[in-house]
């Protein structure tokens with residue numbers, strides 16, 4: 001939200017961190033047992049939906065809605081979110097294409113990409129992709145739900161683009177937005193009848209100026225979460241969630257650089273590319289890039305590959321994701337932000353030691369850390385920002401519901417649920433955020449925080 005200063009942001013060389021050894025094989029039977037105890041829901045396959053009769057065969061705006069989870073508990077209250085879920089996943093898929101194009105251009109040494117990284121007042125980077133994704137998502141959601149007056153809370157404002165200095169930048173954003181939206185029909189969404197003008201793009205960005213709150217329904221978007229990772233060619237996420245009366249009811253996370261092997265999560269893209277050349281992924285594998293999604297109360301979370309790999313959005317073969325069943329700290333992997341400035345590495349190192357965690361931390365940019373827990377690739381995520389930093393809802397909403405539905409636990413360091421009902425900030429957050437694959441590990445970390453907090457310098 002804050003205002004921006006137009007300047008070229010020099011992406012510092014990324015100092016990459018720890019490389020955990022692979023954990024033991026997941027205990028699939030334990031996972032299945034846990035999954036059976038939870039309420040069931042699923043994307044309905046075309047044949048299944050047909051056999052269930054007219055009541056289950058969804059007809060939306062021009063196509064069938066295949067996502068079916070009306071039996072969920074909690075905030076969703078058994079409501080039908082098929083239309084919202086399918087639209088959100090499609091929208092995030094489209095947005096991923098814009099990010100991939102911009103990231104590729106930023107990494108090409110000869111291109112003008114370097115000039116496309118700018119600095120906000122707090123010196124954090126922002127790119128054409130941040131504004132571009134915000135405009136694309138805003139336009140597509142508004143178009144898909146044109147029968148509703150939707151509200152969107154999102155990270156970027158239009159101040160820089162609308163300023164007299166921002167004309168060239170705005171032109172690049174408009175170009176990226178139009179190049180992206182033209183592909184929307186490939187994803188089952190409408191594209192604009194004619195190219196968006198600069199004015200249209202500004203309006204779409206401006207539309208995301210809701211400030212959330214305890215009542216009603218609003219979408220929450222982080223257009224490029226982990227922009228620092230993004231400009232370094234590393235991990236980043238596109239995070240979209242739907243909040244109703246203060247509860248996150250849907251979460252969708254696009255992770256375009258999620259690698260084939262979890263160990264590669266903490267490696268720079270250059271290394272990833274090198275490894276992919278040494279051991280090329282078999283064609284058709286989910287080797288890089290996925291979209292994860294979950295609805296509150298369904299007890300299941302899902303993942304589908306990025307469309308770029310297959311050329312077609314496939315609702316019929318999503319993969320269910322589940323948290324790891326590892327509860328022994330010796331075998332558990334914990335994730336944390338790459339940047340020391342965003343979370344105290346020394347405090348988490350102390351916690352890790354006292355709890356008995358033995359592996360090196362997996363340091364990953366963005367909400368991909370939430371994705372790693374939900375997918376069972378790591379067991380713990382801890383974030384302890386410096387005193388005075390206020391966490392924003394768009395940095396957590398989608399990840400929290402996906403981990404919870406995949407079987408994990410997310411709370412603040414006092415063990416209380418994160419509160420998404422109090423505006424753009426997670427007001428009242430107690431010390432930090434702890435996400436775990438299971439209760440046992442979670443309790444141990446919460447206890448360890450209590451034991452060591454008074455001697456910390458946070």
Ligand SMILES: Nc1ncnc2c1ncn2[C@@H]1O[C@H](COP(=O)(O)O)[C@@H](OP(=O)(O)O)[C@H]1O
Pocket residue numbers: 124155222224225226227228229336337338339341342343364365366367385386389392395
């Ligand atoms: N001083 C600070 N302390 C904690 N978090 C911060 C921070 N400055 C920025 N962040 C948040 O941390 C996010 C990046 O997460 P991570 O450090 O886990 O990669 C940023 O998201 P954006 O990149 O979307 O701005 C930003 O919201």
Ligand SMILES: [Mg+2]
Pocket residue numbers: 222224225226394395
């Ligand atoms: Mg963010």
